[in-house]
Amino acid sequence: MGIFKKRKNSQWHPRPKERFTEPIGRDYLKQILGGSDDFTEKGIYIGGDPKLRATLCYVDGVVSSESVARDVLRPATQPERFADISDLPTAVELILHGGVFNFNVLLRRRMDDVVNDLLSGFCALVFDGLELALTFETRTGDKRSVEQPTMERSVKGARDAFNETYRVNTSLLRRKLRDPALRIEERSVGRRSRSRVGMVYIEGLTNPEFTAQLRKRIEDIDIDAVLSTGNIEEYVAPCRSIFPQTIMTERPDKFAIGILEGRVGLLVDGLPMGFLMPANLPDFLRVPEDNSMHWLMASVLTLLRYAALLISVYLPAVYVAVTMYQPQMMPVKLLLSIIESRQTVPFSTAAEVLGMLVVFELLQEASLRLPQSVGNTVSIIGGLVVGQSAVEAKVISPVVVIIVALAGITGFTVPNQDMASALRLCRLAAALLALVSGLYGVLFGSVLLLWRLCSLECFGVAYMQPLAGEGTLRPWRALVKPPVKDGKERKTFLKPMDVRNQK
Amino acid sequence: MKRILFAILLCVALGGCSGKGYEDMREIESFEIIRTLGVDYEDGMYTLTAASGSAGGGEVAVLTSRSVTIARALQKMQNYSTKKYIFFGHTANYLVGEAAAEHDLSACLEYVERGFDMRLDTNLFIVRGGTAKDAIAGASEKGEGVTEHLLALEKDVQILSENHIVDCGEAAEELAADGCTAITAVSLWENENVPLGEGKKGVQVVGSAIIKDGRLVGWADVDTARGITLLTNRFVSDAAELPDGRGSYMAVEMSEGETEYFARFSGDRIEKIIIRIKLQGNISEMESPADIYDERVISEIERVLAENEVERIVNVIELSRRLDADFLELKRELELKYPRQLRQVAGTDVEDCEMEINVEVEVKGSYELGVSPAERRTREHDR
Numbered sequence: 001m002g003i004f005k006k007r008k009n010s011q012w013h014p015r016p017k018e019r020f021t022e023p024i025g026r027d028y029l030k031q032i033l034g035g036s037d038d039f040t041e042k043g044i045y046i047g048g049d050p051k052l053r054a055t056l057c058y059v060d061g062v063v064s065s066e067s068v069a070r071d072v073l074r075p076a077t078q079p080e081r082f083a084d085i086s087d088l089p090t091a092v093e094l095i096l097h098g099g100v101f102n103f104n105v106l107l108r109r110r111m112d113d114v115v116n117d118l119l120s121g122f123c124a125l126v127f128d129g130l131e132l133a134l135t136f137e138t139r140t141g142d143k144r145s146v147e148q149p150t151m152e153r154s155v156k157g158a159r160d161a162f163n164e165t166y167r168v169n170t171s172l173l174r175r176k177l178r179d180p181a182l183r184i185e186e187r188s189v190g191r192r193s194r195s196r197v198g199m200v201y202i203e204g205l206t207n208p209e210f211t212a213q214l215r216k217r218i219e220d221i222d223i224d225a226v227l228s229t230g231n232i233e234e235y236v237a238p239c240r241s242i243f244p245q246t247i248m249t250e251r252p253d254k255f256a257i258g259i260l261e262g263r264v265g266l267l268v269d270g271l272p273m274g275f276l277m278p279a280n281l282p283d284f285l286r287v288p289e290d291n292s293m294h295w296l297m298a299s300v301l302t303l304l305r306y307a308a309l310l311i312s313v314y315l316p317a318v319y320v321a322v323t324m325y326q327p328q329m330m331p332v333k334l335l336l337s338i339i340e341s342r343q344t345v346p347f348s349t350a351a352e353v354l355g356m357l358v359v360f361e362l363l364q365e366a367s368l369r370l371p372q373s374v375g376n377t378v379s380i381i382g383g384l385v386v387g388q389s390a391v392e393a394k395v396i397s398p399v400v401v402i403i404v405a406l407a408g409i410t411g412f413t414v415p416n417q418d419m420a421s422a423l424r425l426c427r428l429a430a431a432l433l434a435l436v437s438g439l440y441g442v443l444f445g446s447v448l449l450l451w452r453l454c455s456l457e458c459f460g461v462a463y464m465q466p467l468a469g470e471g472t473l474r475p476w477r478a479l480v481k482p483p484v485k486d487g488k489e490r491k492t493f494l495k496p497m498d499v500r501n502q503k
Numbered sequence: 504m505k506r507i508l509f510a511i512l513l514c515v516a517l518g519g520c521s522g523k524g525y526e527d528m529r530e531i532e533s534f535e536i537i538r539t540l541g542v543d544y545e546d547g548m549y550t551l552t553a554a555s556g557s558a559g560g561g562e563v564a565v566l567t568s569r570s571v572t573i574a575r576a577l578q579k580m581q582n583y584s585t586k587k588y589i590f591f592g593h594t595a596n597y598l599v600g601e602a603a604a605e606h607d608l609s610a611c612l613e614y615v616e617r618g619f620d621m622r623l624d625t626n627l628f629i630v631r632g633g634t635a636k637d638a639i640a641g642a643s644e645k646g647e648g649v650t651e652h653l654l655a656l657e658k659d660v661q662i663l664s665e666n667h668i669v670d671c672g673e674a675a676e677e678l679a680a681d682g683c684t685a686i687t688a689v690s691l692w693e694n695e696n697v698p699l700g701e702g703k704k705g706v707q708v709v710g711s712a713i714i715k716d717g718r719l720v721g722w723a724d725v726d727t728a729r730g731i732t733l734l735t736n737r738f739v740s741d742a743a744e745l746p747d748g749r750g751s752y753m754a755v756e757m758s759e760g761e762t763e764y765f766a767r768f769s770g771d772r773i774e775k776i777i778i779r780i781k782l783q784g785n786i787s788e789m790e791s792p793a794d795i796y797d798e799r800v801i802s803e804i805e806r807v808l809a810e811n812e813v814e815r816i817v818n819v820i821e822l823s824r825r826l827d828a829d830f831l832e833l834k835r836e837l838e839l840k841y842p843r844q845l846r847q848v849a850g851t852d853v854e855d856c857e858m859e860i861n862v863e864v865e866v867k868g869s870y871e872l873g874v875s876p877a878e879r880r881t882r883e884h885d886r
Contacts, residue, residue, distance in 0.1 A: 324531065325528060327531060327534060327592065328622075332593045335593065336556050338531060339532055348530055
């Protein structure tokens with residue numbers, strides 16, 4: 001879209017490869033971070049020897065002061081440890097090899113690395129004369145505990161959910177998949193946020209094409225900060241479609257299932273979500289609970305979700321089209337009843353439906369943004385009190401309330417929130433098309449939608465797989481979940497290296 | 504994106520979004536849904552009478568208009584109200600007055616066939632001894648209205664196989680194929696003994712109207728119409744009442760009926776048509792003291808029932824001969840049955856052929872709980 005393109009006169013600032021190029025030194029570090037009050041630096045004598053001077057630096061709050069004192073400062077200043085040491089290089093060697101009780105000690109010779117480490121939960125011992133620093137991981141233990149998923153509630157499945165701490169998320173995944181072939185490739189993304197991003201896959205199972213593509217896309221990300229899911233999603237799946245291109249989940253079990261299917265995953269520090277790629281439309285209509293149910297029940301529920309999807313998108317549109325253009329399609333008793341109910345309504349059918357759809361969206365937004373207790377009140381007042389009063393006051397007809405409510409409720413059955421949001425837009429567009437030209441408009445919109453969905457690709461995999469796309473199609477696999485023993489093969493369209501998933 | 508925009512513009516230009524769509528758009532509350540339409544013919548002009556539908560027992564609007572053609576008369580009806588749009592897409596019943604049917608029923612069906620306003624599956628009725636206007640206006644005076652009466656009739660006549668209600672499409676098709684058909688005849692009736700709030704007038708089925716070459720040529724009474732239903736294989740169920748000669752009756756509920764036609768050929772023509780009818784039923788009520796476990800009694804019941812049926816069939820055939828109208832679609836039936844003798848069938852006037860009627864009635868049984876009235880009476884008599 002032209003309006004989102006870069007302006008011609010805007011200047012592109014390439015990402016600097018190295019931001020701090022001067023040699024490592026206390027003064028230079030103070031110059032970089034000293035303007036901030038949470039930066040702390042303290043001169044120390046290694047082994048209590050005034051000749052062996054170093055500077056201990058850290059960013060308060062990012063590191064644990066207790067850990068710094070216990071695991072770095074105390075052992076580094078004890079004279080008995082460094083009794084035989086007379087020069088700094090030997091002292092650095094000793095510290096690097098166990099002289100200090102910290103398992104994660106890194107030798108840094110570039111100021112960039114030191115600054116990154118300091119901001120990532122390390123403290124640093126800066127040796128001015130040597131132009132090097134040793135950094136120690138002393139990350140603070142303040143983090144949110146593993147809680148239940150809030151968006152994707154589980155009935156019979158696992159109840160743990162990802163949180164904002166990257167390492168907690170990787171550990172949750174490792175607990176699910178104790179496979180030595182599970183690989184987590186970490187990168188740092190964001191010019192200013194320097195967020196850790198981990199690409200997750202199983203070597204020998206995930207198609208290397210996917211991992212190569214994702215690796216390249218992550219490397220190409222040049223953004224200030226990765227602070228929201230959209231920041232990363234739009235880069236790793238660069239498509240302007242309203243339909244989600246990645247499966248976003250807060251559930252480690254769903255993430256693990258995706259990895260086992262042959263997808264490649266992405267975990268980002270600071271985001272309580274995992275991303276799975278490539279994504280296909282049928283995946284958004286499945287929930288992990290399907291695997292905990294009898295195959296027949298799971299299949300019926302999947303079919304119900306498809307039906308709900310269609311009802312959610314088309315019900316208001318079909319109502320507008322049929323009442324305004326093709327009333328002969330409606331059963332006569334229903335038609336007479338609708339006519340009766342609309343006699344005193346002051347708005348046209350289209351205005352009524354479109355208005356109610358907008359009101360429904362507003363109510364939804366209002367109840368989402370408010371605290372939970374107030375949100376419930378808004379839902380009750382909006383849905384019941386205002387709705388009922390509007391019908392009683394004959395401002396809107398009861399049929400429209402039913403239609404819009406049904407469309408909304410069926411939209412909630414779609415398990416993925418991004419997909420549900422995309423469907424909300426489709427619903428509105430379909431209603432507008434119905435207003436313009438009745439069922440012809442709805443049909444035209446459907447064809448356009450289908451065309452768009454069929455032309456979408458994610459990592460070279462058709463979005464509509466296995467309903468449409470290249471290769472051997474198994475449409476029934478999208479609708480029916482086979483019994484576990486019969487589903488011996490992974491999804492072939494994901495081109496896994498290891499096709500079988502059981503004996 | 505450019506391609507999508509181009510596709511949208513193309514569709515807007517070529518499709519229903521060219522502005523025509525808005526013209527077709529109407530608010531649903533402005534619709535007056537017509538459920539029953541009547542047509543009469545007088546002095547070279549058609550008079551249309553339309554009754555609207557109502558939800559939950561509301562007022563029924565009755566409109567009339569007059570013109571040389573039905574289409575024009577329908578358009579004139581739109582002047583009834585500036586706010587309302589008269590909508591004929593849900594017309595369920597089409598009543599044709601006797602005069603209009605005698606003049607030309609095909610002409611009355613012409614608009615339904617060619618126009619897009621009305622459906623082909625609209626039920627067709629001929630009003631016997633009156634006009635459609637009187638029937639519609641009379642039955643819509645109070646209560647449920649003519650539409651509800653006719654929709655109720657549709658179900659009722661099927662239960663007793665009194666008649667078979669054909670729709671406009673069916674009638675037009677039969678007239679085009681055979682030139683003859685039988686259409687349900689109705690008339691206005693008046694009853695003083697009706698519950699409070701209900702209309703005193705209504706419509707009732709009074710047999711069938713026989714149409715030949717697109718015109719009304721005669722009538723079949725209710726009993727003969729029942730025979731037509733059986734002979735055209737539209738039998739659903741029936742209840743036969745049999746007197747036992749001692750002042751009491753028994754009822755046999757006929758649940759299955761099937762008619763088959765066979766032809767015996769001689770040279771270039773059909774020599775004889777054999778009509779074989781099989782009926783099955785159960786004794787549903789028994790007042791007479793007959794022993795239904797006695798096979799001779801059952802055989803006697805079956806014989807009487809068969810005789811009654813034969814009498815009814817003979818009446819139908821005589822009517823067909825008298826009017827020289829093949830409303831039973833015998834010729835088409837035989838053409839389908841004997842495709843190799845198509846020429847012989849075509850060359851025969853089937854109504855005038857010798858006919859052999861063979862009716863088989865099978866009374867399959869009955870249910871007894873405790874002592875039947877018949878047995879009770881026998882015991883009392885013995886005492």
